[in-house]
Amino acid sequence: MKRSVLKLTVIGLTVAAFALTATRSRGVIASADDAAALYKAKCAMCHAADGGGDTTVGKSLKVRDLRSADVQGQTDAQLLEVVSKGKGKMPAYEKTLGADKCKDLVAYIRTLK
Numbered sequence: 001m002k003r004s005v006l007k008l009t010v011i012g013l014t015v016a017a018f019a020l021t022a023t024r025s026r027g028v029i030a031s032a033d034d035a036a037a038l039y040k041a042k043c044a045m046c047h048a049a050d051g052g053g054d055t056t057v058g059k060s061l062k063v064r065d066l067r068s069a070d071v072q073g074q075t076d077a078q079l080l081e082v083v084s085k086g087k088g089k090m091p092a093y094e095k096t097l098g099a100d101k102c103k104d105l106v107a108y109i110r111t112l113k
């Protein structure tokens, strides 16, 4: 009897610890309002932290330098279209991140140049 109470307590604590960690990490994602953090988490693997595209995946997909005139010369609407709807090998993000976050990301890309 004592043993099963102990077991239950251990299980209970484990579940509580898990729940706490899960809430915490959700909190981090929510505060990735911060477009810079979002960019690092979702985009940097292909576009590189500085936007230069100098990553293994970026090079293999031949992404353009986000700081280049080719990219910066496009309008916000054009860049937003690519981020929201995707293009070629570039994933679409409107459904997963929402339209507002996509706009924040375009604004962030403007800060890279």
Ligand code: HEC
Residues within 6 Å of the ligand: 039, 042, 043, 044, 045, 046, 047, 057, 061, 062, 063, 064, 066, 070, 071, 079, 080, 082, 083, 087, 088, 089, 090, 091, 093, 105, 106, 109
């Ligand atoms: C799987 C790799 C990958 C990831 C992850 C990725 N991209 Fe891209 N991105 C691409 C590729 C490839 C292109 C070029 C698409 C084309 O023109 O065919 C591109 C193009 C773009 C462009 C247009 C630039 C141009 O070449 O005219 C923007 C802006 C952009 N990405 C932003 C983002 C943002 C913001 C994120 C994160 C939310 C992101 N990308 C995540 C691969 C990726």
